[in-house]
């Protein structure tokens with residue numbers, strides 16, 4: 358895929374980070390918002406669907422509540438987010454209206470997307486909004502999100518939304534020109550990476566966290582988001598939101614920021630949903646034979662290939678499969694709980710009856726419920 362292919366994109370997700378949106382925490386950058394909205398409206402006029410994932414509720418809430426530092430307690434964070442979200446949607450709605458476009462506020466938690474039924478509901482709602490030519494403005498539902506049910510950062514949310522609506526392009530607007538070979542706010546000699554294969558392991562070494570106190574994930578979550586987005590075939594560009602006409606130019610194929618090329622085969626819809634699950638309940642350590650047959654033969658995972666188990670989980674929970682180096686190879690929905698798995702690990706399915714007193718499925722994770730990550 359080339360940048361020039363972005364011109365053909367039918368559906369674009371734009372994610373805007375907190376420090377950009379709030380002028381480094383000074384309050385909503387109304388001029389910049391008007392500029393981004395004008396560019397998104399132009400995309401709509403070209404017949405492209407646009408979905409906006411906007412951060413900034415906490416940062417704007419802090420500003421409105423005159424809090425100098427990001428609150429530490431969950432309830433204060435939730436309160437700040439609720440106050441700030443009002444400012445975000447009001448601004449976006451007013452700006453889009455000036456271009457004759459309707460907006461819709463969609464607030465999601467990870468819990469909404471980890472439940473298959475709610476995931477499909479969210480998908481239908483978003484697709485229906487796009488059919489109505491509405492621009493969805495999405496954020497995490499911070500007012501109710503606790504650690505167990507949150508995405509934690511909007512880069513991940515942006516990627517999961519790109520998966521949900523099967524976007525062609527995810528544009529992550531941030532406060533840096535793009536991804537550098539080290540954090541430019543620490544190393545002035547850092548060099549911009551203009552493009553890279555999304556799975557290049559070098560990216561893990563160069564992408565650091567956020568230092569602003571306003572943003573959450575830094576480049577680390579942006580690279581992870583690009584990998585998630587790639588699972589439905591979406592390309593990702595990480596780019597400065599401060600450049601004039603940045604959204605229009607990226608979609609035109611102008612070489613700006615960092616293009617993370619989705620050089621992986623897109624996953625089927627159900628596997629994409631599995632891959633987007635963030636909360637794994639346990640780990641299975643696989644032997645080399647199991648790693649080989651999952652990777653090369655597309656087989657289900659059998660208990661005989663499991664060396665050991667970690668965590669407490671129940672039948673149907675999501676677990677992570679690790680290779681002998683401890684690298685995450687796959688994840689999937691397990692057919693037996695952790696106590697049972699501890700008993701049948703390394704054993705053939707013909708022994709399940711004897712070891713457990715019963716025998717359900719022969720596979721520990723059926724291949725339909727398993728997604729390879731490498």
Ligand SMILES: Nc1ncnc2c1ncn2[C@@H]1O[C@H](COP(=O)(O)OP(=O)(O)O)[C@@H](O)[C@H]1O
Nearest residue numbers: 374375531537539540565567572573574575576
């Ligand atoms: N390799 C890198 N290249 C560029 N920025 C980096 C890198 N590693 C870490 N960062 C940090 O990531 C920050 C952007 O992420 P974040 O603060 O979460 O912004 P946003 O609010 O846009 O999501 C940059 O300001 C920078 O300090």
Ligand SMILES: N[C@@H](CCC(=O)OP(=O)(O)O)C(=O)O
Nearest residue numbers: 375412413414415510511573
């Ligand atoms: N939902 C939070 C998102 C925080 C967040 O991810 O921020 P960022 O790293 O700036 O995208 C908010 O609106 O403040």
